Structures are given as structure tokens and as C-alpha cells.
Amino acid sequence: MNATVLLCGLLGMAAAGGVVLAAAGWRGTPVRPEADTHPTPTPRWLLAMREILRHQRLVIGAVVAGIVAGVLTGWPVGGLLTTIAVLLVPRIVAPDSGATERTERIEAVAVWTEMLRDTLSAAAGLEQGLRATAAAPPTALAGPVRALAGRIDAGERLPDALRAFADDVDDPTCDLVVTALVLAAERQARQLAALLGTLAEAAREQVVMRLKIDAERARVHTSVRIVVATTLTMAAGLVLLNRTYLDPFDTGTGQIVLAGVGGLFGLAFVWMAKIAAIPAPARLLQNPTTSTTTREAIPS
Known part of the structure; x- marks a missing residue:
């Protein structure tokens, strides 16, 4: 038996x-x-x-x-x-734990955008401003920001370097900022600093909203x-x-x-x-060679 x-x-x-x-x-x-x-x-x-x-x-x-x-x-x-x-x-x-990381990443995008805005307000060029942010980047974006500066120093085209940066961060909020920077690099957009300030403010509002949503999800x-x-x-x-x-x-x-x-x-x-899972919004900039788009799947 x-x-x-x-x-x-x-x-x-x-x-x-x-x-x-x-x-x-x-x-x-x-x-x-x-x-x-x-x-x-x-x-x-x-x-x-x-x-x-x-x-x-x-x-x-x-x-x-x-x-x-x-x-x-x-x-x-x-x-x-x-x-x-x-x-x-x-x-x-x-x-x-992924929800906390996503919120920290969005907040880091807001901080980095404000840093870039302040640098551009000091009459610095876009490439020079991007290099300057690599000196003391937000912790959640330290790797991608320094990689972006490295690509610029290596002579890579600025729009391509920015799109690679967006893929490294892999966040819809960052895509908005990168889209504005790519347009500025390709078409010499005016009042970029003011636009970056608006995007940074929108990112901070999104952080506040996500904190409220995460609190409700914690109950579920x-x-x-x-x-x-x-x-x-x-x-x-x-x-x-x-x-x-x-x-x-x-x-x-x-x-x-x-x-x-x-x-x-x-x-x-x-x-x-x-x-309790909330799907992430689709990214604006998606590298065609990237196999998948990040989503919030079944909660961990």
C-alpha cells in the first residue's frame, strides 16, 4: 500500500x-x-x-x-x-514591488526633466545640457542617463541616442519627454525649456495619482x-x-x-x-527590434 x-x-x-x-x-x-x-x-x-x-x-x-x-x-x-x-x-x-519602482521611475523622469530645463535656460545647447545631467542624475535613471551621454560622446546622432534612451527607461512618461527632445533636435523647436517644465509638472501630477491608486490597490x-x-x-x-x-x-x-x-x-x-492589476499605457516610442512592450501583468 x-x-x-x-x-x-x-x-x-x-x-x-x-x-x-x-x-x-x-x-x-x-x-x-x-x-x-x-x-x-x-x-x-x-x-x-x-x-x-x-x-x-x-x-x-x-x-x-x-x-x-x-x-x-x-x-x-x-x-x-x-x-x-x-x-x-x-x-x-x-x-x-514593481508598482513602487514604476512610481520612482516617473518621479525620476520629472527630476531629470527639470534638471535639463534649468540647464537649457542657462543658454546651453541640447547636447551640452544632456551631458550635464549625467553628472548627477536621479538614482532611478542613473544608468540610462549616463548611457545617453556616452552615446552622444561617441558621435551617435542625437535623435537615435534619445530613442535608445527611451528604450532603456521603458516608460510612457519618459517617451513624452523624449518625443519633445527629438522634435527639438530634428526641427529646432522653440521654447523647449518651457515645454520641459510643463512635462515635468505633468509627471509629478502622475506620481501623485499613482500613489493614490497604489493605496487603493493595497486594499484589494x-x-x-x-x-x-x-x-x-x-x-x-x-x-x-x-x-x-x-x-x-x-x-x-x-x-x-x-x-x-x-x-x-x-x-x-x-x-x-x-x-488588482492595472495595465500600463502603451508607449509612444517603441523600438521595432524590441520583442515586447512592458506591461503590468498578474501582480506579484
């Missing part, structure tokens, strides 16, 4: 591993080309393996937890559901955590404290029903998490 239970648990974990690999392979991992304008596409299976290896500790822990659950309960489906839960639940209930995330924790605690309590109540799941039909119930709960958890 013990050997049969162990075999069932191992079979369930093999199925779970197949589901994880298939999902990772279907999703893939976007790769942004660096210098090669015609990069060789990476096979999806290799991207899937890289994704798995990057989170190998979580995957190993999920598989071990699934095996333990399958052996203790004798339910292959129970082991499979445990593996999937260990992989997905941390992403659903974890705070959205809290509700999601409570629902998920309550559901999983109740399920674990039934397995540990009232095992006879779950005896109908010991049959083959019971396993099918358990798979359906677990799938419905999983879909409900993902759906609740998606409610």
Missing part, C-alpha cells in the same frame, strides 16, 4: 513538472537585443529552461511539497494541486491575501483534523472532482489577483 501511495505521489509530481514546463514554454522569456540589430531568436524550449533554472529553488520546493502532500494523503491530484499552489500563491499574495491585495489564506487554511485543517470527511476523494471519481474543485479555486485566485 505504501509503495502504491508513493508511486501515485511520484506520478502526480511528474504531471506537475510537465504542467510547469509546458506553461513556461508557452510563456517564454522576452529577450531585449543589446547591440545586434538582427539577433538570432532563442528557442522557446531554451527560454523555458532558463526560466525554470532562475526559479529552481521555488520549483524544487514545490515538487518536494507536492510529493509530501501526495504521500500523506494518497491523492495524486492533491500532490499536483499542492505543487501548483506553492508556485502560484507567493506571486499572488506578495506585494507589488489585502482582501486577496485574506481570501487565499482562509481557503488554504481551511483545506489544510480538513486534511489534518477531519480526514474522514474527505474519504470520498480516495476514489478515482473523487480525484476527478478534487481536480475540478482545485482548478476552480485556482482560477478564482488568479482572477482576484488580476482585478
Whole structure:
């Protein structure tokens, strides 16, 4: 009997591993080309393996937890559901650190725009003003701003350097500023300093708005955590404290029903998490060689 239970648990974990690999392979991992304008596409299976290896500790822990659950309960489906839960639940209930980074990036864009405006107001040229901002750039934009100055020093055309800078920052608010700078570089736009001041003010207003939105989203995330924790605690309590109540799941039909119930709960958890996610607006400047556009997907 013990050997049969162990075999069932191992079979369930093999199925779970197949589901994880298939999902990772279907999703893939976007790769942004660096210098090669015609990069060789990476096979999806290799991207899937890289994704798995990057989170190998979580995957190993999920598989071990699934095996333990399958052996203790004798339910292959129970082991499979445990593996999937260990992989997905941390992403659903974890705070959205990306929201803070996006807000800091927008605020850094506002600060950088004001720095450039003040430099241009001192009768400096556009290229000279861009180089000057690289001396003490905002922390969130330090890398892209210095890379921009490096491209200018290397003799790259200013519009091309600015578009590359927009791709490095990868933010719709920054695209607005870069669009104004590209127009100024190509068509000698007047009153650029005043326009940059207006854009910086708009960026700060967007920061205030995002802080309010993030506060509201925090309430939704809290509700999601409570629902998920309550559901999983109740399920674990039934397995540990009232095992006879779950005896109908010991049959083959019971396993099918358990798979359906677990799938419905999983879909409900993902759906609740998606409610708290807000898609980012589309960028104005999108490099055609860039494989994907950044979006706020399922909250982490």
C-alpha cells in the first residue's frame, strides 16, 4: 500500500513538472537585443529552461511539497494541486514591488526633466545640457542617463541616442519627454525649456495619482491575501483534523472532482489577483527590434 501511495505521489509530481514546463514554454522569456540589430531568436524550449533554472529553488520546493502532500494523503491530484499552489500563491499574495519602482521611475523622469530645463535656460545647447545631467542624475535613471551621454560622446546622432534612451527607461512618461527632445533636435523647436517644465509638472501630477491608486490597490491585495489564506487554511485543517470527511476523494471519481474543485479555486485566485492589476499605457516610442512592450501583468 505504501509503495502504491508513493508511486501515485511520484506520478502526480511528474504531471506537475510537465504542467510547469509546458506553461513556461508557452510563456517564454522576452529577450531585449543589446547591440545586434538582427539577433538570432532563442528557442522557446531554451527560454523555458532558463526560466525554470532562475526559479529552481521555488520549483524544487514545490515538487518536494507536492510529493509530501501526495504521500500523506494518497491523492495524486492533491500532490499536483499542492505543487501548483506553492508556485502560484507567493506571486499572488506578495506585494507589488514593481508598482513602487514604476512610481520612482516617473518621479525620476520629472527630476531629470527639470534638471535639463534649468540647464537649457542657462543658454546651453541640447547636447551640452544632456551631458550635464549625467553628472548627477536621479538614482532611478542613473544608468540610462549616463548611457545617453556616452552615446552622444561617441558621435551617435542625437535623435537615435534619445530613442535608445527611451528604450532603456521603458516608460510612457519618459517617451513624452523624449518625443519633445527629438522634435527639438530634428526641427529646432522653440521654447523647449518651457515645454520641459510643463512635462515635468505633468509627471509629478502622475506620481501623485499613482500613489493614490497604489493605496487603493493595497486594499484589494489585502482582501486577496485574506481570501487565499482562509481557503488554504481551511483545506489544510480538513486534511489534518477531519480526514474522514474527505474519504470520498480516495476514489478515482473523487480525484476527478478534487481536480475540478482545485482548478476552480485556482482560477478564482488568479482572477482576484488580476482585478488588482492595472495595465500600463502603451508607449509612444517603441523600438521595432524590441520583442515586447512592458506591461503590468498578474501582480506579484
